[in-house]
Amino acid sequence: MYEEKSDGELVTEVLNGNDDLFYFLIRRYEKPIFNYIYRLVKHREEAEDLAQETFTKAFFALHQYNHTYEFSTWIFRIALNVCRDHFRRKKFLFFSLNTPVGEEEETEWGDLIEQNSFLDPDGELSNQELREELEKAIDHLPLKFKEVIILRHLEGLSYNDISRITNLPVGTVKTYLHRARKKLREELKDYLD
């Protein structure tokens, strides 16, 4: 029954004191939010902690949620801020905004990729090497590019949504995406020919 309610209706119910219904909002967004955070921090425990922090913050800030925007945009924005705070805490922010995050967990990353989960759009991407190269190339992107490329191409969000989440003008979002894709193409040129 509650699964069928819209985000806005669930938020209203929670704000009216039915706190338990927040569970359904978590269930609805845990996958994209966890995937997004995990792809930024590349560490399972940290990603779970940050995802938990994201939903907890959202719960306690729910009265600030503006119903004119999508709940999904709002929760992604909280996730992004939680991740940025996380990097700041780890004194990575300055480093990460300009240069790639280190490759110290590359092995773990490789281990976590599910062998059979990668689709094969052109009948030629079933190869493990290419997949790993793509993961590595994303990993090499500066954080600001990585944020938008994941939101756009892995979470499938619109330019406007990304603009609201990252607090960047739509034009800047497009520029970042263009530059990010250019960098990825450069790194993967052997596979894209």
Add this chain to the structure above:
Amino acid sequence: MDREEEKLVKYLESLPRFEAGEDFADQVMCHIEERKKRPSYAPYKKWVVVALAAIFLLLVFLSDLPLLPRLEISPSLGYRKVELVFYSPAQNPRTVAVAGEFSSWDPLPMNRVNEECWKIQVELKPGKYQYGFLIDGEEWIADPASLRQVPDGFGKFNSVLVVNGEYSS
């Protein structure tokens, strides 16, 4: 978007999605319940800020404390280099530090010249400063080489350093 870019986008969209543990939502709800039980000071936060601001303004207007920054063209302007020397053939200490009004009575370790002599150079504005020496980290004494001394209020004496120049006493 050319063919290469289209290919890249397809590859990106095909990347695997990662998922949290199965009981993730339950864990978050437990975490929220725990957080609810913690006392929240948020409603009082603004009153605390207002009270602190009021106290600060009272201190600014009703006390002589130097709470507002003073405009100085150069921070080093008006300072004098002063060398303080501790000389005592009888004492033979292991460490000597000087502390005074110029250091807010924080001990400044002195440099050993030889067994009897210790020195330190400080930059001070013209004025009068009470000071004393801390011998081996425990014994406070006035400067044995100075006759300018005033009672320290605890039955002993502080020495008085006068830095020449314009100053208000």
